[in-house]
Amino acid sequence: MFVNNIIDKNGRKLEYLRISVTDKCNFRCGYCMPQEIFNHNYTFLSKKNLLSYEEIIRFSKILKNIGLKKIRLTGGEPLLRKNIERLIYSLKEKNQINNIALTTNGSLLDNKMAKNLKSNGLDSITISLDSLNDFTLNKINTLKNSKLKILNAIDIAIKLFGFVKVNMVVMKGINDLEIISMIDSLNDPRIQLRFIEFMDVGETNNWNIDSVITTNDIKEIITQKYTIEKMINSKNSTSKKYKILETNQEIAFISSISDPFCGSCNRGRLSADGKFFTCLFSNHGYNFLDLLRNTDDDNKILSDFIKIWSNRTDKYSESRSEMDNHKKRNKIEMSYIGG
Ligand code: SAM
Ligand code: SF4
Ligand code: SF4
Numbered sequence: 001m002f003v004n005n006i007i008d009k010n011g012r013k014l015e016y017l018r019i020s021v022t023d024k025c026n027f028r029c030g031y032c033m034p035q036e037i038f039n040h041n042y043t044f045l046s047k048k049n050l051l052s053y054e055e056i057i058r059f060s061k062i063l064k065n066i067g068l069k070k071i072r073l074t075g076g077e078p079l080l081r082k083n084i085e086r087l088i089y090s091l092k093e094k095n096q097i098n099n100i101a102l103t104t105n106g107s108l109l110d111n112k113m114a115k116n117l118k119s120n121g122l123d124s125i126t127i128s129l130d131s132l133n134d135f136t137l138n139k140i141n142t143l144k145n146s147k148l149k150i151l152n153a154i155d156i157a158i159k160l161f162g163f164v165k166v167n168m169v170v171m172k173g174i175n176d177l178e179i180i181s182m183i184d185s186l187n188d189p190r191i192q193l194r195f196i197e198f199m200d201v202g203e204t205n206n207w208n209i210d211s212v213i214t215t216n217d218i219k220e221i222i223t224q225k226y227t228i229e230k231m232i233n234s235k236n237s238t239s240k241k242y243k244i245l246e247t248n249q250e251i252a253f254i255s256s257i258s259d260p261f262c263g264s265c266n267r268g269r270l271s272a273d274g275k276f277f278t279c280l281f282s283n284h285g286y287n288f289l290d291l292l293r294n295t296d297d298d299n300k301i302l303s304d305f306i307k308i309w310s311n312r313t314d315k316y317s318e319s320r321s322e323m324d325n326h327k328k329r330n331k332i333e334m335s336y337i338g339g
Helices: 051-064 083-094 109-117 134-141 146-161 177-186 215-222 289-294 298-310 316-322
Strands: 016-020 070-074 099-104 126-127 164-170 191-195 228-230 241-245 249-254 267-270 275-276
Touching: 016 051, 051 298, 070 083, 083 249, 099 228, 109 146, 109 228, 126 146, 126 316, 134 146, 146 164, 164 177, 177 191, 177 215, 191 215, 215 228, 215 249, 289 298
Parallel strands: 016 070, 016 267, 070 099, 099 126, 126 164, 164 191, 191 249
Antiparallel strands: 228 241, 241 249, 267 275
């Protein structure tokens, strides 16, 4: 039932699905799950409302019919979900999705687990690390002594996968003075350090345009010490890669605020409870959990999906500067929609 050329209102195909396998996390990064909101009073999704692995596999297989090529497993913290290697195996072997990636905070990734993920078909890992200063890191993610665990996870990922991407969300007054020390400490050609602009995802992280350090700000800091040269970037890539000529390191910039990439946005997001979101900044998701549980007809699910994708008009990041920043839009939280 392959259906060719399904495009949205801006000519974009669905090629990449980010799947949140859980909304829970063992960290409380202030920019994502501030602890004053995500505390013991917060209600996370119940087990019966989570998509099972079988349901995720079925949904992805249906989307393969319109050109899905890549899946990223994320969350919340995806490694909190038990036996995630089984999901990876089926997505790769049964569904023949060629590119399976995972984004993790690294705290639970040990050697055994990493080997298990790789042998079941995981292609790459991205690990988040916002600082190498214990005090700063603890202030950002609240889990005590996380640095050694994350660094260990980076080492393991390098050994097994030969390459690892490391995400650093740069925020004014929090970790912006650590850009050079992060580059120097992660000086390894097998690491791509990615500087991410702090985004206004959700409604709880107190985002403010003044707390954003833009890619240009970061480049200015880096070029006081190093020479950087733009590398060749693939068409739909959200990050722009550069080489540091003096050290041969690869770095990248994700500039959702200062240089949005909605024009080439080929991705959708599936929440852990089966809602499909056409944009990271959506305030509305389409419920596929009920459909997956109530019908055996894959064609019905596909045709519903095609209607949704064909009507997609999202370009939030491109319109952000024209919007009233003080207005609440009930945007979905990052830990739920999947970062
Ligand atoms: N828990 C995993 C982790 O932290 O890597 C996966 C989920 S997390 C939501 C995915 C990525 O989103 C992380 O690299 C995180 O730093 C990033 N992120 C979360 N909130 C963000 C925000 N407000 N602005 C920019 N990046 C954000
Ligand atoms: Fe958890 Fe990742 Fe969000 Fe941090 S960014 S709170 S590690 S989901
Ligand atoms: Fe895609 Fe929405 Fe991000 Fe634009 S703002 S790049 S449409 S997810």
